[in-house]
Amino acid sequence: MFSLPGTRRIKIFPGALVCEESKLRGDITIGTGTIVHPSAIIIAEAGPIIIGDWCLIEEQVKIVHRLPFDQQNNENTPVLIIGSNNVFEVDAVVEAPKIGNNNVFESKCFVGNKVTVSNGCTIGAGCRITDEQILPENVIIFGSNCQMREGLDRPGPQTLQMETLAKMLPNYHHIKKPNMKKE
Amino acid sequence: MSYITGPDVVKYACTCGLLKPITHLYFCRYCTQIRCSFCVCHEIDSNFCGKCSENIPSSEAKLKKNRCGNCYVCPSCQQDLSTRIASKGSANPEEAKSTPKKMYYLLCQFCRWSSRDVGIPDQSTELLDSYKAIILASKKHQQDKDKKKRVKCLSYTDRTGVTTAAIRKRLGLPADMTNPMLKNKPKDPDPAKAKSEVEELPDSIFTEPLNLTEVMTIEQRLLQTEQQPTTVDKLFPVHKQLSIKRSLRCRSCEHNVSKPEYNPSSVKFKIQLFAYYIIPEIRIVTVEPLRAGKPSELIIKFTNPTQHQTTITFFELNLNEVDSQVAEEVAENFEQNLYLQEKQQLSLPSLGSLSQPNSLLSSRTPSITVKPRPIEQELNCKVEIPTSSFILLPRDDAAEYDDSGDSHNIQDDPNLVKWRKSNKAFIRLAVTPNEDLPLNSEVVCGFVMQHIYTNTITSKVENKEPQQYNHKVKVFLNLGNSVGSFVAVVSRLFYQNNFEKMINLGDVFPNFSAKTTIGDIKFHDWLNDSWGILFSHPADFTPVCTTELARLLKLHPEFAKRNTKVIALSCDPVSQHLKWSNDIRVYAGYSGDAFPYPIIADEDRELAAELHMIDLDEKDSVGLPLTARAVFIIDPNKKLRLSILYPATTGRNFDCVTSIRSPHHPGEDVMVQPTVSDDEVKTLFPSLTVVAVPSGKNYLRKTPQP
Ligand SMILES: [Zn+2]
Ligand SMILES: [Zn+2]
Ligand SMILES: [Zn+2]
Numbered sequence A: 001m002f003s004l005p006g007t008r009r010i011k012i013f014p015g016a017l018v019c020e021e022s023k024l025r026g027d028i029t030i031g032t033g034t035i036v037h038p039s040a041i042i043i044a045e046a047g048p049i050i051i052g053d054w055c056l057i058e059e060q061v062k063i064v065h066r067l068p069f070d071q072q073n074n075e076n077t078p079v080l081i082i083g084s085n086n087v088f089e090v091d092a093v094v095e096a097p098k099i100g101n102n103n104v105f106e107s108k109c110f111v112g113n114k115v116t117v118s119n120g121c122t123i124g125a126g127c128r129i130t131d132e133q134i135l136p137e138n139v140i141i142f143g144s145n146c147q148m149r150e151g152l153d154r155p156g157p158q159t160l161q162m163e164t165l166a167k168m169l170p171n172y173h174h175i176k177k178p179n180m181k182k183e
Numbered sequence B: 001m002s003y004i005t006g007p008d009v010v011k012y013a014c015t016c017g018l019l020k021p022i023t024h025l026y027f028c029r030y031c032t033q034i035r036c037s038f039c040v041c042h043e044i045d046s047n048f049c050g051k052c053s054e055n056i057p058s059s060e061a062k063l064k065k066n067r068c069g070n071c072y073v074c075p076s077c078q079q080d081l082s083t084r085i086a087s088k089g090s091a092n093p094e095e096a097k098s099t100p101k102k103m104y105y106l107l108c109q110f111c112r113w114s115s116r117d118v119g120i121p122d123q124s125t126e127l128l129d130s131y132k133a134i135i136l137a138s139k140k141h142q143q144d145k146d147k148k149k150r151v152k153c154l155s156y157t158d159r160t161g162v163t164t165a166a167i168r169k170r171l172g173l174p175a176d177m178t179n180p181m182l183k184n185k186p187k188d189p190d191p192a193k194a195k196s197e198v199e200e201l202p203d204s205i206f207t208e209p210l211n212l213t214e215v216m217t218i219e220q221r222l223l224q225t226e227q228q229p230t231t232v233d234k235l236f237p238v239h240k241q242l243s244i245k246r247s248l249r250c251r252s253c254e255h256n257v258s259k260p261e262y263n264p265s266s267v268k269f270k271i272q273l274f275a276y277y278i279i280p281e282i283r284i285v286t287v288e289p290l291r292a293g294k295p296s297e298l299i300i301k302f303t304n305p306t307q308h309q310t311t312i313t314f315f316e317l318n319l320n321e322v323d324s325q326v327a328e329e330v331a332e333n334f335e336q337n338l339y340l341q342e343k344q345q346l347s348l349p350s351l352g353s354l355s356q357p358n359s360l361l362s363s364r365t366p367s368i369t370v371k372p373r374p375i376e377q378e379l380n381c382k383v384e385i386p387t388s389s390f391i392l393l394p395r396d397d398a399a400e401y402d403d404s405g406d407s408h409n410i411q412d413d414p415n416l417v418k419w420r421k422s423n424k425a426f427i428r429l430a431v432t433p434n435e436d437l438p439l440n441s442e443v444v445c446g447f448v449m450q451h452i453y454t455n456t457i458t459s460k461v462e463n464k465e466p467q468q469y470n471h472k473v474k475v476f477l478n479l480g481n482s483v484g485s486f487v488a489v490v491s492r493l494f495y496q497n498n499f500e501k502m503i504n505l506g507d508v509f510p511n512f513s514a515k516t517t518i519g520d521i522k523f524h525d526w527l528n529d530s531w532g533i534l535f536s537h538p539a540d541f542t543p544v545c546t547t548e549l550a551r552l553l554k555l556h557p558e559f560a561k562r563n564t565k566v567i568a569l570s571c572d573p574v575s576q577h578l579k580w581s582n583d584i585r586v587y588a589g590y591s592g593d594a595f596p597y598p599i600i601a602d603e604d605r606e607l608a609a610e611l612h613m614i615d616l617d618e619k620d621s622v623g624l625p626l627t628a629r630a631v632f633i634i635d636p637n638k639k640l641r642l643s644i645l646y647p648a649t650t651g652r653n654f655d656c657v658t659s660i661r662s663p664h665h666p667g668e669d670v671m672v673q674p675t676v677s678d679d680e681v682k683t684l685f686p687s688l689t690v691v692a693v694p695s696g697k698n699y700l701r702k703t704p705q706p
């Protein structure tokens, strides 16, 4: 079921943990140390997706690279670049056209395809952001009204969690073999 | 809760005359009367902190201004703050070997505000320890002092417990007496005067751009009442406000109707006499369009919440009669009050002493019975009171999962009881709005419901048979607005049992929960971020529905490709759906293992009513209305994008021969309606084929297109 024609275009760098049960479609590059849980969905529909190093993509997360409705021509395909140290928590749906480093997308949040995410942003659990905007650095969005505040610093990296997952996941899931060499 | 029990269209009259939905009422089993929050005593049982779950005595709570001394809330988002430990190496590099100091700061897990944001330095335990030592020392000092005091001078108050103020009161002197020794009285401050001149706004307010992230919200400002700062750099943690546990006491018999468990971490109750657990619940299922002076059929559902069988009898609700009753009760109350007053007067001198009995009495104020008032609700619709009563079976939680069919053997009046299952019964009533009722006015009808209340508590204590009482409740039903004859025709299709508007395109689709062939679902969760198609069909095991669903089965991969989830709905139970879905699979020639989309079982018609797709023209074998054929398309933002509603009769309301539904593709075989008998079929359609399906029912009969 998962051996779709696009599968071959998936590039995984050594050190990345991509579970076999994740759904990856289209041209996707996954950087060193990034963990992709089973049943995470990454769809490169409008163009390639490049995910940086040490990102954590949890279950039921959906990262979709979708063209905005007003420019449906597939001629010049933009690349969705997701920086490093980003955390996508369970059931987050992210369609942003550009994502920087050290961002946290909390559970069940939704980021529309007109929102550009810079660095160190936190999108709170259940927050839906759809209006066209560029999120400034270290911004924190929280609460049912998507209240916004400026944070003191970037959210801390989930090093401990990532280390544990790197040990645990291969014991219970099939891992896709890295097919790229270290740069 | 508001979703499950709302909207409040059925109201019960409290003993005090207020009308409330059943979920807001209590039932005092000592008085066997309904009580509402207005006619019970509210008493604070205990104060506690919701974060550290610590009980705080009321005197201490008062001192601490009803806030917890240890817990803080986030000044930014009002959630609880948690204490974080940050280890810090010694500042002196020479002492690098020494263990790193533990430093504490506060962090909000929700909006990531921390005490560092406003420059509060991290705190070490050293300071805390030293403060603790100081507190301990001062306490000890105080204790020593108290001991000495007690030995040295014994005041009159200490010995008798009577204060000087009490004595003064007793002697008839003014309670508040200024000490003649105290000559320099504090000067009263000058009262504030209103000014007509107001300071001008600074220029910067007009010129500088506003940065919303730096400005506090009103909620944040009001949290810090003392300062009320305006910018976010002055957000300081606030002590958490205490929560209370509250018990409710019946005013006339002084028994509790609700008492929570004392332990703050428990959410249980010691006493919970909620009417919802004792009095049968009434819900409106459907009502025919209401026209002035014309009778309409009203179907209501009764649910017995108790473990005891009850019998429901209807009586006419006469508001004038109620008034006279009220007058009687008022008189009774007046006598009671007199009696109470007498008792007090008698008891006072006998107890004799000074402030002690007074304080005793004041701590337990003789409860004031609320005088019942006449019910302020006009009835503009007559209910034909049924002469027969019906039985409501006890609640049996296990019956929910029992699909073996109804084993009850009750002789029901078929004109009254439409349908019953376990502790539920659907009752048909005839209602007639008043002749002179203007168009589009709210129609309210009412009746008195008598049910049997079984008091189990006394029987447990005295080992007797449970006592049974006939309890009468006045029930008011808001049936919606009256319609004219033209509107009636239109609204007949989508008439609904509540008064929320129809869901409009662009509205958020209700997040209902339902029983389906894939278990219980919550609609929005099930939908996740896909598009959704919800469609309903009148009944399982009918040919048109089978073809429709089979078609959908074939189309399902196409929907899946377009990120669209499909769900079906009808009023049949899950077990029927499962059997039927097998038929559909065979009919469609579907090769997959599992049926790819779920089917909702809406036996109670609640969902159908909520979505306004009840079709009053289509009824099942017992006369309950069925769902119309409806299609709803919901976008990933859970908004309704398309709704089509058409009666089940469309295209089929012809005679037998023409009652052939045109197929989805010309040239394909067509279905023959089940209303055409087998013999007729043979003569009409000689080339008929009957499609064999697992259930063995020959309802799928095909013939080449004429
Ligand atoms: Zn009341
Ligand atoms: Zn506390
Ligand atoms: Zn906060």
Ligand SMILES: [Zn+2]
Pocket (backbone or CB within 6 Å): B028, B029, B030, B031, B032, B250, B251, B252, B253, B254, B255
């Ligand atoms: Zn009582």
